[in-house]
Amino acid sequence: MGKDLRGRELGEGITQRKDGKYSARFTNRNGKRIGKYFDSVAEAQKWITLTRLDDESGSDTAVEYRMTVDEWFKYWMKNFKKDLSPNTIRNYRERYYNNIQQYIGGMLLPDVKAMHCQQILNDMQTHYSISTVYQAYICIGAMFKSALLNDLITKHPLDAVNFKAKKVRKPIRVLTIDEQRLFVQYADKNHNAKQFRLLLQTGLRTGELIGLTWNNFSIRDRTLTIDKSMEYRHDDGYWRAGPPKTLAGYRTIPLTDEAFDILYELYQKKGTRKEFMTLAQVLTFTDPRTGLIREVPMRNLIFVNFRTGEPIKNSTYDTNLYKICDKAGIKPFCMHALRHTFATRCIERGVNPKSLQKILGHAQLSTTMDTYIHVTDDSLQLAMRTFESAV
DSSP states (O other), X not given: OEEOTTSOEEXXXXXXXXXXXXXXXXXXXXXXXXXXXXXXXXXXXXXXXXXXXXXXXXXXXXXXXXXXHHHHHHHHHHHTSTXXXXXXXXXXXXXXXXXXXXXXXXXXXXGOOHHHHHHXXXXXXXXXXXXXXXXXXXXXXXXXXXXXXXXXXSSOXXXXXXXXXXXXXXXXXXXOHHHHHHHHHHHTTSTTHHHHXXXXXXXXXXXXXXXXXXXXXXXXTTEEEEOOEEEEXXXXXXXXXXXXXXXXXOEEEEOOHHHHHHXXXXXXHGGGSOOOGGGGOEXXXXXXXXXXXXXXXXXXXXXBOTTTOXXXXXXXXXXXXXXXHHHHTOOOOXXXXXXXXXXXXXXXXXXXXXXXXXXXXXXXXXXXXXXXXXXXHHHHHHHHHHHHHHO
């Protein structure tokens, strides 16, 4: 017989936890343990009584508590993670189907123990980088945390796992002021110079840049609204549109004079550019703010390849960057480094961190400060000159 916190009998299979909830557990005719938590002892007693009756009659009322990991992952991704960015969804799926499923996919949720999860992580560390192993750790943790909150399991299997490694951050590449000037000088000879300059003036992500359409550019208000992202999926061979990385990614940015001039010049010439049939496509995605389907007519994209008349792929930008760096004698960097550089210049020039958070589209100020703000030698020199002049 189970007891409550005061020592009173509650009935077979029912106990009270330290947080006040009541745990009801039952072993069915197949030898499987089924459990669930309740706020009151009456609910726990009712559930365990009905579950026993169903079990004796051969009913499968309690089948929801015997869901396999595969079944739960599919349900979890469809119903709990559907509003994530395409890249995050892809990361979850890749880690599950490439590294997790083969170990526990066919197991019942309550049967997954710490030792199974430990084996997954241990085996991965012999073949994968620590950041990839960390992604698998996050996937397992989030998936089973949701199962725990939905009363499908009574204990999280990662609680007893020994995994101390944290996600390893790669060194952030930020251009110094001299490197930035040299880069712009050589970039101006590239056909994508306007895009590179715009990133250095706005801090957009690459997908946000690619997804810009003319309705995002307000000539009257001199602003740029970010409300979507776009990428080319090389593995599948198609373009995909989606929401910004987070809800905070929906934002309107006041434009500098240089950024406005870049977009206004393109606006005046948009009727003369080459357009390929690819632009006849209309992409769709679900807007997480409304739950409604959004349409993205590709013909309205601001940036297209001047030679082919098609949208410019993510990889094309990086290839151009490497070529520019090689000619300028600058250490190579990727597109995201331009976003890092914009954020760093803002801080160096006294931009309020809270304002910068809104411009970059971060949900938390800590993300802005910890991830994108970097102290360069230039800023250190400026800080000491500022200090000296005030003495």
